[in-house]
Amino acid sequence: MEISNKVHEAIDGFKLPGELKECIRYGSGHINDTYRLTYETPKGTKRYILQRMSKSIFKKPVELMENVSGVTAWLRKKIIENGGDPERETLTLVKSNDGLPYFVDSTGEYWRVYLFIEGATCYDAVKDDNDFYQSAVAFGHFQRLLADYPAETLHETIKDFHNTPDRLEKFKKAVAEDICGRAASVQKEIDFILEREELTHALYDLQLDGRLPLRVTHNDTKLNNIMIDDETGKAICVIDLDTVMPGLTANDFGDSIRFGASTALEDEQDLSKVSCDLHLFDVYARGFIEGCGGALTDLEIDMLPMGAILMTFENGIRFLTDHLEGDHYFHIHREGHNLDRCRTQLTLVKDMQEKLPQMNAIIQKYK
Numbered sequence: 001m002e003i004s005n006k007v008h009e010a011i012d013g014f015k016l017p018g019e020l021k022e023c024i025r026y027g028s029g030h031i032n033d034t035y036r037l038t039y040e041t042p043k044g045t046k047r048y049i050l051q052r053m054s055k056s057i058f059k060k061p062v063e064l065m066e067n068v069s070g071v072t073a074w075l076r077k078k079i080i081e082n083g084g085d086p087e088r089e090t091l092t093l094v095k096s097n098d099g100l101p102y103f104v105d106s107t108g109e110y111w112r113v114y115l116f117i118e119g120a121t122c123y124d125a126v127k128d129d130n131d132f133y134q135s136a137v138a139f140g141h142f143q144r145l146l147a148d149y150p151a152e153t154l155h156e157t158i159k160d161f162h163n164t165p166d167r168l169e170k171f172k173k174a175v176a177e178d179i180c181g182r183a184a185s186v187q188k189e190i191d192f193i194l195e196r197e198e199l200t201h202a203l204y205d206l207q208l209d210g211r212l213p214l215r216v217t218h219n220d221t222k223l224n225n226i227m228i229d230d231e232t233g234k235a236i237c238v239i240d241l242d243t244v245m246p247g248l249t250a251n252d253f254g255d256s257i258r259f260g261a262s263t264a265l266e267d268e269q270d271l272s273k274v275s276c277d278l279h280l281f282d283v284y285a286r287g288f289i290e291g292c293g294g295a296l297t298d299l300e301i302d303m304l305p306m307g308a309i310l311m312t313f314e315n316g317i318r319f320l321t322d323h324l325e326g327d328h329y330f331h332i333h334r335e336g337h338n339l340d341r342c343r344t345q346l347t348l349v350k351d352m353q354e355k356l357p358q359m360n361a362i363i364q365k366y367k
């Protein structure tokens, strides 16, 4: 078992019962460093997930962990009330020797331990409609269980994350400054965005005036952030709660549609391949609304398609902003990569705006 001193130090920071038998790198997450620990105890084998939280991405680890602790404790209570198994249906944090839900090592890195969820798997890619449907049910169910959570008590760990008007302001500033001299070459895209300036207020204003409630949002609603039961094939648990924040239900729904119902990859260069697949939209909408189980208001449900348009628009704005500013936020793997990404998003926005009546009709079927 070859593990670094730092990992040893972290393991020692948690008094886990039994004898450590194995420690391996685990999973295919891109953000945190994840390890699986196996202990032999008199009661049998017990496994855990040990994670070093990304220092570069999460600047406020204590606030982040307060969010995770609050939400997991709430979920645990709800799951027990519903007669479920809290150790499989939500993440369970293990306290460190200091009695905290994390451990800080001698170099200032933050670590945490979760019980390992047994008998379930995270899949990286959607292979069929059922996978997409299962993730929809899981993220909808997450909304349902947290519907009466006081969302305003959560920390906004990434400030203005889905403040679309603010994203637009930052974009305008990037156009005005044009530090790379690229604005002239993307005038078409700039115009497309500016023509839709009003759109950036579509949900934000409803939230400001209290017509849309603030909810607990997940903000990373990928398939590989849910666990699927190996026996039943059903989603049992939502994981990866690092980006849990107060927000709108339509954000989580919309982001899933943005990347999950698109017929092309986010950086496809042949824009004729890019569209929103209404069948996949239907599959996700059905699962999500079912999972929410009546916890959403009428207006929240009505605004789900707008969430899809807005999340896509917001990403298009962000990609173009980064292109104009010299690609310092999103990693690029080729010249113009962020511009390609911007173009797929704007193509999707146009397609979704045209398909809005059909999307609304689908939503109404499941309301």
Ligand code: ADP
Pocket: 026, 027, 028, 029, 030, 031, 032, 033, 034, 049, 091, 114, 115, 116, 117, 118, 122, 224, 225, 239, 240, 241, 242
């Ligand atoms: P990242 O932010 O790096 O994606 P995740 O929290 O999603 O980190 O964890 C990475 C991977 O580790 C997951 O995709 C999953 O395979 C595995 N994993 C995380 N937590 C658990 C857990 N409690 N039980 C079993 N596997 C887990």
Ligand code: MG
Pocket: 029, 030, 224, 225, 240
């Ligand atoms: Mg993950």
Ligand code: MG
Pocket: 029, 031, 032, 220, 240, 242
């Ligand atoms: Mg993550």
